[in-house]
Amino acid sequence: MNVAVIGTGYVGLVTGVVLSEIGHNVICIDIDEKKVEMMKQGKSPIYEPGLEEMLVRNISKKRLSFTTKHKEAFEKSEIVFIAVGTPQSESGAADLKFIKQAAKDIAQHVVYDTVVVVKSTVPVGTNDIVENIIQEELKAPVRVEVVSNPEFLREGHAIHDTFHGDRIVIGSDVKKPGDKIEALFTPLNLPIVRTNRRSAEMIKYAANAFLAVKISYINQIANLCEKLDADVNAVAEGIGMDNRIGRAFLSAGLGYGGSCFPKDTEALAFLARENNINLNIVDAAIKANSEQHEIFIQKVIDKLGGNVEAKTFAILGLAFKPNTDDLREAPALKIIEKLLSLGANVKVYDPIVQHLDGFQPGELEHCQSIEECMDNVDATLLVTEWDEFIENDWKELKKYPNQPLLFDGRNILSIDKLVKFGWQVEGIGQAQKRQSVKVI
Ligand code: NAD
Helix, strand or coil: CEEEEECCCHHHHHHHHHHHHCCCEEEEECCCHHHHHHHHCCCCCCCCCCHHHHHHHHHHCCCEEEECCHHHHHCCCCEEEECCCCCECCCCCECCHHHHHHHHHHHHHCCCCEEEEECCCCCCCHHHHHHHHHHHHCCCCCCEEEEECCCCCCCCCHHHHHHHCCCEEEECCCHHHHHHHHHHHHHHCCCEEEECHHHHHHHHHHHHHHHHHHHHHHHHHHHHHHHHCCCHHHHHHHHHCCCCCCCCCCCCCCCCCCCCHHHHHHHHHHHHHHCCCCCHHHHHHHHHHHHHHHHHHHHHHHHCCCCCCCCEEEEECCCCCCCCCCCCCCHHHHHHHHHHHCCCEEEEECCCCCCCCCCCCCCCEECCCHHHHHCCCCEEEECCCCHHHHHCCHHHHCCCCCCCEEEECCCCCCHHHHHHCCCEEECCCCCCCCCCCCCC
16 A cells, blocks of 8 residues: 655654565655655664665665655555654643644645554544544545554564554544554554544553553652552562563652653543542652652752762763663653753763763863763663573673662662672662562
C-alpha cells in the first residue's frame, strides 16, 4: 500500500521505516528541513537501536523516501499517518496545534480517497476534531475517513516493540477503514484490538497512567521500606510473582520521565477535571513522581553532612532511560539543576547524549568517559541505568573519586559486590542489613 507518515520523531520515523520493511511504499514528511536532509542521506536523526540500518536498507530498495513538501507526500498516498507531537500546554491539557495543522495539510493536499490514521497520543474526541477539520477544508472531491491507532512502543526498544508488540489497537467508527488498517499491519502478525475511536484514544491514556501509578506506588513503598529496614527489591520480587500484579514497572528509582508519562498523566488528569470525574489516583502518582528525585537529593545532601556547596558530583547518565538520547523530562536534568542551585560543581557523562541545552557555558563539565566524570568527585550519582554502568569494573573505578561514595538512583548495581570493593553505596529503599532475594 502507499502510505504517508506526517512527523518523523520517535513514533513517525519508526512507523514509516517498519511499514517499508514489511513491504509498503512509504513517504515520510517533516517540516524540519535539517531532519529530512539527514534522513535522505540515510542518517537517523534520533538514536534508536537498529533504526538506521533498516532505514538505509529501505531507501536503497526504493520503498522509503522523505520530503518536506505536503503535495509530494500525499500525491500517491491512500493511507496517511499523523505522528506529530502532542506536548503539554500550560493547563496540563494536550496541545493539539500540530495535530490540527496536520489535519489542515491533509485537507489541502490529498488527491485520493484516504484513510487518515491518528497515531499521536490524543485526548478522547480528538479524532472527531481531525475529521471535522478535514471535512471542512477538503479541496479534492475525495472521501477521507479517520481511524485511531495509538502507539505503544518504548524508546530504546522501538523497532523490537513494533515487530513484537503485545497488541495493535485500531479504533474506527466505520468498519471499512478499520479493515484497511488491519490489512496494512497483517504482516506483523500481532494481536489486534478493534474498537471505536474514543475507546482507542482512551486505551492509550489509561495504559500510560496505569504504568505511571505502578511506578509511583513502588517508589513510595521503597521510601517506606527504607525507613523500616525492609528491602524494596525483595518486595518487588515477592509481589511481582503474583500474576495479578506482574514484575514489570516495579523497579524503584528516581521516578518516571520522558516524553510520554509526564504529559500523558497530566492530560488524563485534565480530561477528568474537565468532566468532573475524580481521578485522584493519577493526581497522586504525578505528585509522588515529582517528589521522588527531591527525596533522593535530600539523601545525598544528608550523607554529605547537610551542605553540598563547592562539593563536586559525577552524574552518570542523562537520558531519561537507557538506549535513547531523549532528554525530555529526564530526572537527571532536575537533579543537575538542584545541585547547581545549591552551589555544587557538576560533571556529567552519558554514553550517547553529548550535548545539553539549557545550561550556561562552563556551568557544568560534560565528560567523554565514566573515568573522566568520576575523577576527583566527592560523590557519584548513577541516574540512568545504561549497561555501560552496570558492566563497568567498579573495583578499578574506585581509584578516581575523592571518596568512594555512590548513590545508585536505579538500584541496578550489586551493592554487596561494591561494598566488598570498598564503596559506600546508597540505593533506593534498600535495607541496611541486606540479604539477597532467593526464589527456590
Ligand atoms: P517528536 O516530537 O519526536 O516528533 C514529532 C515530529 O513531527 C517532529 O519531527 C516535528 O518536526 C514534526 N511535525 C510537527 N508538525 C508537523 C507537520 N505539520 N507536518 C510535518 N511534520 C510535523 O514526537 P514523538 O516522540 O515521535 O511523539 C509523537 C506522538 O506519539 C506524540 O503524541 C507522543 O505522545 C506519541 N507517542 C510517543 C512515544 C515515544 O516513545 N516517543 C510513544 C508512544 C506514543
